[in-house]
Amino acid sequence: MKNPSIPKGTRDFTSKEVSQRNFIFDTIKSIFHIFGYQQIETPAMENLSTLLGKYGQEGDKLLFKILNSGNFLENITDDDFSQDNSLKISNKIAEKGLRYDLTVPFARFVVMNRDKIVFPFKRFQIQPVWRADRPQRGRYREFYQCDVDVIGSNSLMNEAELIQIIDNVYKQLKINVLIKINNRKILTGIAEIIGAKDKIIDITVAIDKTEKIGIEKVIIELLDKGIDNQSIEKLKPILMLSGSNTEKLTSLRNILKNSQIGLIGIEEIQTIFDYLDNLQLTTNIELDLTLARGLNYYTGAIFEVKALDVEIGSVTGGGRYDNLTGIFGLEGVSGVGISFGADRIYDVLNQLNLFPQLSDNQTIILFTCFGEQEQKFALSWADILRKQGISAEIFPDVAKIKKQMAYADSKQIPFVAIVGENEIQQDKVMLKNMRTGEQQLVTKEEMILKIK
């Protein structure tokens, strides 16, 4: 078989890319740890009964399903087949699917391990997910999510800490971002005030698009959903509120004074701001009432983070959900969490040229090879360096010096130790600094000093 390929929407990662991706994962992980979150992992495959119906009809279609092993046809009747119903048949020949996000598997994990878990449970999870989306620039069929959640605590301090985590991560990655915050209860309050309480989902889905498609088109969509002109008129000033967060909250307190739930939402945001007041964050936080993230399960705070210097969608998002585990039979456990989009962060760092030049996992020194004796000599020198934690290679084959130097260049190895007959006799090597071009005959001890 010639010219092999990989499935569309998937990627190979070269060692350079892996080391850059690990830079992102390691940064995020270390900050999760600093805040006391601990890592769990779940299987790539879940039962379809766990996944189906959790992501809406669209989501169900985007699940990758795994064909049952063995004679998967045995449950299919001629009648099934003649109906040509892909969905019905797929349910009979596939029991498992690939993880679509980390949230539903997390809820499933909590329910299955509830006896072992001490609440509040602060967990993070960094794993790939798979979606049969149409691949396009920046959208893949296999991509990583980095989720951090605390479950079993109602305290708004958790929201404040998640904002601190966002601030820490992007400060460390040197990416300028803006954190947007909203509260689902405020959105509910708005729906109440304008008298379209039952249309809350339509309203949030529509206003989520305000920034993307503009307020005019959103209004058309709202009319289309059966929300009347009078309600839309009441909605407009709310969507166009401006000023500082404090000014916005003050206006809102007045506008929503007749909505109990709306006022609770306002106080929740106020409380989070109060927590953050002492913490001198680098990142600006903006109360944005158009932020809804179209997700039905958020019940309190909603977060979204945008990179400021690059045209790209949101790089982090999340919120509070009051009943995530309810779908699996464990009621009354409130949680809040956010998800970092590693692949988008990668694109941002790449476009802004913010990746560190050299990785920690670089080879530090290459020993040349001009023969078997030289190679054995180099092996024992390399052994000494490796025992000191210095990454060393010996060119494995006898080859021209030019080829060996080109190898060192391509791997960005900073030192080359040239080993010939003379060097062996003196028990020294000719150490070449690849950046300066400087060469020097050195003993083992001198070599270690030079390199360190």
Added chain:
Amino acid sequence: MKNPSIPKGTRDFTSKEVSQRNFIFDTIKSIFHIFGYQQIETPAMENLSTLLGKYGQEGDKLLFKILNSGNFLENITDDDFSQDNSLKISNKIAEKGLRYDLTVPFARFVVMNRDKIVFPFKRFQIQPVWRADRPQRGRYREFYQCDVDVIGSNSLMNEAELIQIIDNVYKQLKINVLIKINNRKILTGIAEIIGAKDKIIDITVAIDKTEKIGIEKVIIELLDKGIDNQSIEKLKPILMLSGSNTEKLTSLRNILKNSQIGLIGIEEIQTIFDYLDNLQLTTNIELDLTLARGLNYYTGAIFEVKALDVEIGSVTGGGRYDNLTGIFGLEGVSGVGISFGADRIYDVLNQLNLFPQLSDNQTIILFTCFGEQEQKFALSWADILRKQGISAEIFPDVAKIKKQMAYADSKQIPFVAIVGENEIQQDKVMLKNMRTGEQQLVTKEEMILKIK
């Protein structure tokens, strides 16, 4: 949906297990890096055309296949269906499968990226693989492989370095192991000498089982494969060779003196031993002629590692292959590599109680929470610690001290900072050492000193 479950043969990993597994991965990774190997990653899904036919008929059956998206039935005719041929239909409704090992994707990667790669290419890869095997104790349907290979070099120094890597890994993990080595050319030589050259595969598959089922049953199997009694008589003394490696090699040089390829195999092993002579390895290496690993693609050295203090199969294995990328159209690239079985290593460390007691990612200090003011005070103290890289948590909800202490216990947090009105007034906290029970009122600076 109540009582969710996960697919059989798959596992959730709790934070303790993840941290123990990361201990294994990090140890292996750091040693791969010290030897100049660099990490790549490939997608979980591969085209079935890449995977099928590479693992034998048995392997093909164990592939997890992914149902095509959309109307996957459109290519199935009534005729296909009426034949009730699962295999034929699966080829029409599934184009992708889950990675079955890391070797075939690596070969595919090398062929697809040959223009970007500088040879010799030293890569490692640590990713999960999936097999629809019958789950049993120690055998999972999702498990990790840790593969390290160098491709594009014929030098036997690579074999020696891989043995050094094995020695380093198990020394660092504190697991006692025995490294077994053999050479496929010696096996070919043996087949030549006993006059059953065309039966080499049958012979290696059978003698691979010698240790497991005993020499008598192996002989029955060989007879069954059509190898005559005379050949088997010639084979017996070879299989029962004993003594030191040097003694075995000496005897073999005599037995195989008429087989050119057999003598080459002997010299290859001798060369590897010569390389290792200066390196003072901790691990014993044994030449074992019954080692064949049943894999058809090995052409030179064959390795296998056994844990000595636990009844478990091989924990590491590998060998040299001369034409791995040939299946994808790139001929003449020789490589050698080994694979560490992370899940078996986990079981060994677990049984021998060799995991480190505390992980690096432990929370170091928990601040108690008895009210909003106390919590805000704690937030700013925690902020100072976190900026110093010290992992700190604040209990998020107001709760009884007993509950908060139980939380600290369950997460093995070594320090608890108790914060009440008095403490806030003095700008101090009551620091409790959870191991000794000792309590002391401390300032911020004193706290940092105590903890560090």
